[in-house]
Amino acid sequence: MLPKDANMLLSMINMKLRDRYGSLDELCEDLDESKAEISEVLENAGYRYDEATNQFKGK
Numbered sequence: 001m002l003p004k005d006a007n008m009l010l011s012m013i014n015m016k017l018r019d020r021y022g023s024l025d026e027l028c029e030d031l032d033e034s035k036a037e038i039s040e041v042l043e044n045a046g047y048r049y050d051e052a053t054n055q056f057k058g059k
Contacts, residue, residue: 002033006045013038014055024049 003009013027021027028035039049047056 002031002038004041006041006047009038010042010045010047010056013042017054021054023051023054 003012013024016027017024021030024035024038027033028038042049042056046059048059049055050057
């Protein structure tokens with residue numbers, strides 16, 4: 001289960017993307033999580049997924 005707090009979620013997702021997963025799609029599939037829900041929470045906190053760097057960054 002992923003954290004509900006956007007800052008904790010950002011840290012956890014970016015760490016997993018850096019250390020284990022080649023893409024957000026791969027992470028979501030492996031963890032059985034919704035890409036749309038993760039993206040929405042982080043976009044509402046001011047972050048957008050950057051495919052080129054495989055991480056969420058500030059807008």
